[in-house]
Amino acid sequence: MEVPAHLRIRMAKRNLSHAYLVVGENRRPLAEALAAAWVCTGETPPCGHCPGCRKAGLGIHPDIIRADPEGEGLKAEEVRALRSDAYIRPNEAPKKVYLLEHSELLNPTGQNILLKLIEEGPAYACFLFLSPQPGLLLPTIRSRCETLRAPGEETRQADQAGETLADLILTGASPRDRLPFLLSLEKKDREEFPLLLEAALSRLAAELPRRPDLLPVLDRLVPIRAACEFPVSPGHLSGWIAAAL
Known part of the structure; x- marks a missing residue:
């Protein structure tokens, strides 16, 4: 998909925020582009040609962690495991990316665990909260993320x-x-x-x-x-x- 121009400029300058709330009907492709930019090792992220970009495109990059891909809702213990994993340095990329495709399904306990991680976690940890219903996320989570609306009809x-x-x-x-x-x-x-x-x-x-x-x-x-x-x-x-x- 076409990435918004202001975001392309920030990607190229490696000046992205560390946490985004991605909404809109085309949120998944936009989130994938952000994840690729974070793990890119080329000159102008996402270059599309470096090993990081190629692995991201194939969905096999070890530093892009897709949490709850089936949309079953993460349990509190699974969120705690994610928090522990965030303190392990990336395998090969500059950043370690956590992509939560169904973030609206997180219960308040899980959201509060992630809130602490967003506020105090390691500098290399990045977070993508995807949701068709962002209003179901706690206001504290929403306020710590930069909201991006993926273009649609x-x-x-x-x-x-x-x-x-x-x-x-x-x-x-x-x-x-x-x-x-x-x-x-x-x-x-x-x-x-x-x-x-x-x-x-x-x-x-x-x-x-x-x-x-x-x-x-x-x-x-x-x-x-x-x-x-x-x-x-x-x-x-x-x-x-x-x-x-």
Whole structure:
């Protein structure tokens, strides 16, 4: 799947968070891409060619641990075993990745064990919580993870808005020509902003080899995408986007 542009930039810089909550209908491919980036030993993760990436693609990397792949729900003793395993250094990769495909099935005891591990575990341990119902996770777990929404059908309108934003930037539209679009952003739901920014960043990142002058704009837009994880109003977000252009 196409990884969101802001995430590709962080992957390439090896600047990922250590814990993500991945939601949306295409959450599994996005989580697999993150896991590959963590275990990649190439120059630009995930390179797709190094031994780490190849093993990740085949599902046989020893440092990518898939917890509860059958969706039966981990028992407390299984979570404690996972915690103990996290303190054993990776076999061959820079990081050790724990992929919990059905994290909403964790009971409160198991979640609290993992919470302590996320907060105080070794620096090489990374966590991917996948869930179609993230609201079932404890607020403390959700607050310690960076949330990523994998693109799906629900992103179509936001993608179109992101393409329009990218077009305005690429064509060098005047402030007067940009104004109607920027005003329309204030009427959008806050949940649409991460999606439209990801669409715009993806388009601009693809043009970067031919248009290095776009790099300053990308550098200004990426922090706005990060701010979408916080309760910022559409008015503020659209204002920041206008100031970034």
